[in-house]
Amino acid sequence: MQKLTRSLLRWYEKKGRRLPWRISPYDLKTGIKPDPYKVWVSEIMLQQTTVSTVIPYFNQFIEEWCNVAQLSKADQNEIISFWAGLGYYSRARNILRSAKEIMDKYQGEIPEEKDKLKSLPGIGEYTASAIRSIGFQKSDITIDGNIERIITRLFRIETPIRFSKKIIQKKAKLIFPKNRTGDFCQGLMDLANIICKPRKPICTECPISSFCESFKEGETDSIPVKVPKKPKPIRKGFVYFVKNNDNKILMERRPDEGLLGGLLAFPSSDWLENEPDLVFPIDAEWSQPFDKIMHEFTHFKLELKVVVGMAGKFHIKKSTYEVFDLHSLDESQLPTLMRKVLRKGKKLANQKI
């Protein structure tokens, strides 16, 4: 084993984070085994999502569905509502689909084989490796965005990460140990989070700075090299907050595919780069669209004008509409955009009375 590897593992034992899905290196040594189910759930939630955001969702998820069998029996809308606020909602549908497939094909046991893992929906190269190394204590080299940053700095790779995946893979082979691969991997993640941060890494406290070529050359600020990003276009539209005499409101479940797929939403127009025409979804007394809601997605900004409608009785035009009681609607089952709409809509509706 290399010096770098030993230094990192020792640092991980001392400074590593305690996380709900993680078995500490001490407990691992006593023979306590990780729960592959928890590792799987955590890895799905952690895709492009920070640890601090995931922790409360993870704890509640495990409380609700403590194993594959239980999860497989859950209702899709239940899982999606649970996932609301976490983002990337295809993960919610995929984790349920995977649970069912694991019941059918593998008798409820999460498979260890890489190709079987990767064939499950929502599990790609990284997640399969992570489940194997962390959950099953296999020797898979596991590389995520954090570890890519560490490796490019360690080996002073001066090409942007998206063009240097092959080199990163080769360098990773040089430092990943055959034993305690999961600990090493998680140690790198913790190092990336605590020390080797995207900006202003704390190299004075880094256990492997003596092996770091970027540190040696004073280039930790310029590596990894970042590529300029495209500006986000702005899309516009209307969102309709329609309230009834007995405090019922009109909502809609979005189709599974696409943005906010499967989530509960307020009815809205299309979202286009040119503001669409204002067409009301239902007969009501409509306000002027003065108030705006701003929201930012991964690849566009959204400006929604809120239109409040007061209806006597609902005459439903579309079958996808669902009527909810305003006061018993739990905003926790809404995506963040629709939470904003709910708050604004409530305020505006109150002003009108």
Next chain:
DNA sequence: AAATCGGGGTC
């Protein structure tokens, strides 16, 4: 290789 798919923490 680029686009799609959320939301929030951090500096």
Next chain:
DNA sequence: GACCCAGATTT
């Protein structure tokens, strides 16, 4: 504001 986070999947 810009950047990025234990990425996967489709185009």
